[in-house]
Every structure is written in structure tokens, then in C-alpha cells.
Amino acid sequence: MEKLIKDYQVQLAEPGCKPGSGRFGALATTPNDISPVFPYLNAVWPNARYDHDNKVLIWEERGQVYAFRPREIRLANVENFEQASQVVADIVERINDIWQGRGDIVPRYAERKMPSVLDIYKLLPKTNCRQCGYATCMAFAADLRKCAVRPEQCPPLMQAENAGNREKIMGLVAGE
Numbered sequence: 711m712e713k714l715i716k717d718y719q720v721q722l723a724e725p726g727c728k729p730g731s732g733r734f735g736a737l738a739t740t741p742n743d744i745s746p747v748f749p750y751l752n753a754v755w756p757n758a759r760y761d762h763d764n765k766v767l768i769w770e771e772r773g774q775v776y777a778f779r780p781r782e783i784r785l786a787n788v789e790n791f792e793q794a795s796q797v798v799a800d801i802v803e804r805i806n807d808i809w810q811g812r813g814d815i816v817p818r819y820a821e822r823k824m825p826s827v828l829d830i831y832k833l834l835p836k837t838n839c840r841q842c843g844y845a846t847c848m849a850f851a852a853d854l855r856k857c858a859v860r861p862e863q864c865p866p867l868m869q870a871e872n873a874g875n876r877e878k879i880m881g882l883v884a885g886e
């Protein structure tokens with residue numbers, strides 16, 4: 711049976727405007743629309759967040775968050791291009807396996823949407839300290855919602871006094 715994703719391109723982007731942070735976001739783009747597989751991924755990955763109308767699916771496994779849109783797959787917090795390429799290759803293979811086996815899967819259209827940017831922003835320190843490389847906490851929240859960055863990239867959020875909000879944000883992003 712034909713693969714859904716036969717071709718894609720991977721590129722790295724430094725989060726925010728902080729060159730030299732050593733962590734990157736990765737974006738894999740596909741020439742074709744991969745959203746037909748989303749209801750099957752939503753069925754196989756019960757912890758996924760799925761917005762059927764907007765064709766967005768967010769999924770986390772072992773600390774790696776994946777954000778799928780019709781022609782893209784995003785990852786946050788990768789070290790280099792080689793690591794990003796390997797993670798993308800692995801997830802593409804899994805998606806193709808699920809697509810090829812979809813005859814045995816009941817697609818699931820039930821939605822669990824991502825929190826709003828404001829929901830995430832409210833839990834950030836809101837100091838606009840720029841340690842994450844972004845000019846504002848709101849800008850960081852917007853990219854966190856897109857899974858272009860990870861909560862760990864906000865150093866103040868990692869401090870003990872923010873443990874409660876950190877857990878809430880981790881839960882929101884992971885879809886708990």
C-alpha cells in the first residue's frame with residue numbers, strides 16, 4: 711500500500727531571537743496534505759490533542775512533543791540537525807505504518823483541543839525577562855502552544871517557586 715509521506719524536508723530554527731542557545735525547533739514540511747491520517751493517529755494515540763476542524767494534532771511521547779498540521783510536523787527542543795532528522799524519520803515511518811494499516815483502525819474524530827495562548831501565558835512568570843530568547847512571555851506562550859518550544863526553555867519556570875505552574879503547563883501541553 712502506498713505511503714502517505716513519501717517526501718519531506720527538515721529545517722532547524724532557533725527558538726525566539728536567542729542565537730547560541732544550543733536548542734532548536736525543527737520543522738518538517740511535506741508537499742502533500744497529511745491530515746487524512748490524523749483521525750487514525752487520534753485513534754492509536756489516545757493521549758493526543760486533536761482539533762479536527764483546524765486539522766491540528768499534538769502528541770507527546772517520552773518528553774518529545776510532535777505537532778502535526780496538514781503539510782508540516784514540528785518538534786521542539788532538539789540539539790542539532792542530525793537529531794532532528796532522525797526523530798522526524800522515525801515519526802514519518804510510524805505515520806506511514808499507521809496509514810498503511812488504517813483498514814484495521816477505526817478513525818477517531820473526538821476532539822481534545824490545545825489550550826489557548828492566554829491559558830498558557832497566565833501560568834508563565836510574566837516578567838518578560840527574555841531569558842528564553844523571546845521579547846515577551848506572550849510570544850513564548852504563542853510558540854509553546856505551537857510546540858515550537860518546550861516549557862523547560864523558560865528558566866524562571868524551572869525554579870522551585872514556580873513548580874506548581876510548571877506542572878500545570880506541562881499538563882496543558884501534554885494534553886493531560
Ligand code: SF4
Pocket residue numbers: 834835836837838839840841842843844845846847848850851863864865866867
Ligand atoms: S524566560 Fe519565561 S519569564 Fe522570561 S520572557 Fe521567557 S517566558 Fe517570560
